[in-house]
Amino acid sequence: MAMKKTIGAIVAGFVLLVAGRYLIHSVLLASTYRESDGLWRAEPDMMHRLWIMHVANLLFAVAAVLIYNRGIEPKPWLGQGIRFGILLALATAVPQSLIEYVVYPIHHQLALHWIIGEGGLAVLLGVLIAAICRPSTAAA
Numbered sequence: 001m002a003m004k005k006t007i008g009a010i011v012a013g014f015v016l017l018v019a020g021r022y023l024i025h026s027v028l029l030a031s032t033y034r035e036s037d038g039l040w041r042a043e044p045d046m047m048h049r050l051w052i053m054h055v056a057n058l059l060f061a062v063a064a065v066l067i068y069n070r071g072i073e074p075k076p077w078l079g080q081g082i083r084f085g086i087l088l089a090l091a092t093a094v095p096q097s098l099i100e101y102v103v104y105p106i107h108h109q110l111a112l113h114w115i116i117g118e119g120g121l122a123v124l125l126g127v128l129i130a131a132i133c134r135p136s137t138a139a140a
Helices: 003-028 030-035 043-048 050-071 077-091 093-103 108-133
Strands: none
Touching: 003 030, 003 050, 003 108, 030 108, 043 050, 050 077, 050 108, 077 093, 077 108, 093 108
């Protein structure tokens, strides 16, 4: 796999993760989080540690691209991207949301929203990576 495509996929994946997670957690679920604000850090404390979240998003993008590149098959890129994204969701968003539902005193709907939001984002990430990393001769 060309290094240029790999780096491009990592950068694009990082941007997608940051934007997608901002939309999910700071926009769509903001009112839900305010309802249980005693569980979370105060916003200034979170902003002080925001760089850690960016590092985590970068690490996730790097790992996802490298894993995808190792398992790419000579099949249509879109189907591979969707399958890879579903597997990412099953390996990350679903179990993490279920674990956090057990650990934190949150309503089950919040865990479900995490699964749907983060799972959907994982599928989008899989498709994005597949689109960028597809071999030049791959079928559409």
